[in-house]
Amino acid sequence: MSTQSLTKAKTKGSPVRRLGLGAAVAALLVFTLFPVYWMVSTAFDPKALTRGSDLLPSGVTSDHFQLVFERGNFGTYLLNSAIVGGATILAAALLSLFAAIAVARFRFRFRTSVLIMILIVQMVPLEALVIPLFIQMRDYEMLNSLLGLSVVYIALSLPFAIWTLRGFVQTVPKEVEEAAYIDGASWPRMFWSVLLPLVAPGLVATSIFAFITAWNEFVFAYTFMKGSDKYTAAVGIYQFFGENSTAWGPVMASSTLVTVPVMIFFVVVHRKLGSGLAAGAVKG
Amino acid sequence: MKPSKTLIDGSGPDAGDTLTAGRPAPANPTTDKAALRRRRRVELTRPWLLLAPALIVLAGLLLWPLIQVGKLSLQDYEVKFGGGVGTFTGFDHYADLLTSGLLWKTVLPNTVFFAVACVGLTIALGTLVALLLNRLGTTWRLICSIAILAAWAMPAVTGTYVWIWLFQPQDGLFSQLAGAAGLIDPATTNWFTERLPFYAIATVNVVHHGFPFVAITVLAGLLTIPKELYEAGMLDGANAWQRFWKITVPTIKPVFLVVTILSTIWDFKVFTQIFVMPGGNGSNPDVYNLGVFSYIEAFAKNDYGAGSAAAVLLTLLLLAITIVYIRTLFRQGEEDL
Numbered sequence: 001m002s003t004q005s006l007t008k009a010k011t012k013g014s015p016v017r018r019l020g021l022g023a024a025v026a027a028l029l030v031f032t033l034f035p036v037y038w039m040v041s042t043a044f045d046p047k048a049l050t051r052g053s054d055l056l057p058s059g060v061t062s063d064h065f066q067l068v069f070e071r072g073n074f075g076t077y078l079l080n081s082a083i084v085g086g087a088t089i090l091a092a093a094l095l096s097l098f099a100a101i102a103v104a105r106f107r108f109r110f111r112t113s114v115l116i117m118i119l120i121v122q123m124v125p126l127e128a129l130v131i132p133l134f135i136q137m138r139d140y141e142m143l144n145s146l147l148g149l150s151v152v153y154i155a156l157s158l159p160f161a162i163w164t165l166r167g168f169v170q171t172v173p174k175e176v177e178e179a180a181y182i183d184g185a186s187w188p189r190m191f192w193s194v195l196l197p198l199v200a201p202g203l204v205a206t207s208i209f210a211f212i213t214a215w216n217e218f219v220f221a222y223t224f225m226k227g228s229d230k231y232t233a234a235v236g237i238y239q240f241f242g243e244n245s246t247a248w249g250p251v252m253a254s255s256t257l258v259t260v261p262v263m264i265f266f267v268v269v270h271r272k273l274g275s276g277l278a279a280g281a282v283k284g
Numbered sequence: 285m286k287p288s289k290t291l292i293d294g295s296g297p298d299a300g301d302t303l304t305a306g307r308p309a310p311a312n313p314t315t316d317k318a319a320l321r322r323r324r325r326v327e328l329t330r331p332w333l334l335l336a337p338a339l340i341v342l343a344g345l346l347l348w349p350l351i352q353v354g355k356l357s358l359q360d361y362e363v364k365f366g367g368g369v370g371t372f373t374g375f376d377h378y379a380d381l382l383t384s385g386l387l388w389k390t391v392l393p394n395t396v397f398f399a400v401a402c403v404g405l406t407i408a409l410g411t412l413v414a415l416l417l418n419r420l421g422t423t424w425r426l427i428c429s430i431a432i433l434a435a436w437a438m439p440a441v442t443g444t445y446v447w448i449w450l451f452q453p454q455d456g457l458f459s460q461l462a463g464a465a466g467l468i469d470p471a472t473t474n475w476f477t478e479r480l481p482f483y484a485i486a487t488v489n490v491v492h493h494g495f496p497f498v499a500i501t502v503l504a505g506l507l508t509i510p511k512e513l514y515e516a517g518m519l520d521g522a523n524a525w526q527r528f529w530k531i532t533v534p535t536i537k538p539v540f541l542v543v544t545i546l547s548t549i550w551d552f553k554v555f556t557q558i559f560v561m562p563g564g565n566g567s568n569p570d571v572y573n574l575g576v577f578s579y580i581e582a583f584a585k586n587d588y589g590a591g592s593a594a595a596v597l598l599t600l601l602l603l604a605i606t607i608v609y610i611r612t613l614f615r616q617g618e619e620d621l
Contacts, residue, residue, distance in 0.1 A: 155345030
């Protein structure tokens with residue numbers, strides 16, 4: 001009780017403090033959201049290029065979006081990104097769930113070594129992987145193929161997914177599993193009817209994160225995809241940007257199309273992911 | 285479960301012998317033993333069966349390429365029709381790399397100073413925001429969290445485009461504002477051609493993208509600190525500054541360590557944010573960082589060996605930081621990692 005009144009007095013007390021707090025919140029909101037606002041408002045601004053320092057757009061038009069789809073072939077790029085992201089989700093969710101159960105539920109030799117290895121591969125710079133993987137994929141003739149790109153993304157999203165899901169699996173009490181065994185369930189049955197439903201929210205959150213990884217990735221998509229019909233959205237904008245280096249309206253329109261789904265997903269998922277992330281990042 | 289099992293085991297054969305001749309009494313313990321052995325075998329193999337698919341993918345697509353990049357860095361690799369040909373050249377690429385003026389005068393300073401600036405600013409801003417969130421009521425904390433998440437969720441590519449657009453010569457918002465304030469002449473100033481402003485913009489971009497992780501992780505740490513500690517500090521007359529350094533920092537030091545090391549690892553290997561910027565894709569060697577340098581050597585100059593050597597250098601740098609990270613995690617008393 002006394003603690004609460006004390007903190008209340010502290011935060012709501014003097015008007016100077018409240019003013020400072022308000023200013024800090026305003027600064028934070030401007031810094032975080034202004035780039036997003038500038039992107040979206042430029043995308044809808046009919047005179048995007050000559051906008052200069054006008055904070056409000058000069059009007060609202062969907063011309064830039066139409067241009068991006070009709071001449072920029074952006075629909076194909078978005079579809080490619082969605083296909084690659086979908087393939088990544090499915091495989092990464094399945095593989096990481098199995099692996100997470102293994103490291104969270106079983107004690108076996110080299111378990112710690114496996115965990116440390118998973119931590120270490122997360123740190124590997126993409127620049128070191130892109131050269132050998134480019135050569136490997138070229139030898140297997142998987143360059144310029146959505147499948148080849150998906151396979152790489154599955155590998156890239158696995159370490160984080162395993163690490164996060166491990167936290168979710170650990171939160172399922174072991175007693176629940178044991179109860180299932182006592183009722184005569186086999187391991188697969190227990191997995192399907194007990195563990196999977198309980199881990200499902202975490203699995204969804206982790207999968208969406210894997211999707212975002214694939215959706216945002218640039219280096220591999222840029223290096224592997226040489227035919228413009230195979231571009232993912234992130235590379236598609238870069239192309240667009242290179243050709244018309246001053247066409248900021250279409251560039252911001254395509255950026256909006258890439259960014260907004262990710263933001264919505266991310267904000268929705270973050271609470272779910274929070275516990276796993278905290279378990280992974282803070283506690284190791 | 286276990287005690288009841290031994291009970292049945294012990295009484296099983298006797299009961300079978302005396303009561304029912306039809307029941308295969310001696311078989312009972314052996315099948316039981318076999319079942320036990322099978323269970324132990326399952327206990328041993330199941331985790332590996334579960335791990336196998338993930339480990340195979342990781343080994344094939346992350347570990348094997350790492351070995352390959354090490355091998356490539358010792359070769360002159362040429363792309364010819366029907367495949368590449370590697371000629372072993374020993375440590376030539378490393379010797380070239382480590383004696384090149386470009387590495388010591390441009391690439392490494394860019395990489396290191398940029399990473400240090402980004403990490404410092406990310407941690408400082410992230411911590412300040414966490415402290416701010418900690419003081420807010422539920423509604424405002426939610427609003428600010430969502431804004432922070434939006435910054436976090438901004439993809440590296442599109443985020444960089446927005447910052448380029450904001451700083452675009454002539455038409456960009458900040459160019460116009462700086463011109464209006466008389467600081468620059470917007471018609472002749474291009475912030476992207478000079479090393480320092482180029483990296484200043486990249487730093488703003490990376491900090492904008494990176495501080496949300498720090499803020500949210502540090503906030504999670506702050507929430508675990510017992511309020512009594514602060515009350516005691518206030519009773520002892522400590523001001524807010526002292527309370528932060530004497531109570532907050534020592535109590536959640538592990539959290540600070542982890543976010544610092546993770547940010548260091550991430551900021552050392554920044555690639556997309558630099559590559560996508562004007563001049564960042566190789567046309568302006570002044571702004572190379574280690575990752576971009578490696579990429580340009582390999583893919584623009586087709587010198588896969590030299591590119592691999594630079595990539596190995598970057599990997600070794602990151603590995604050193606990673607080892608510190610893992611030791612920190614263990615020292616945190618994470619006995620059951």
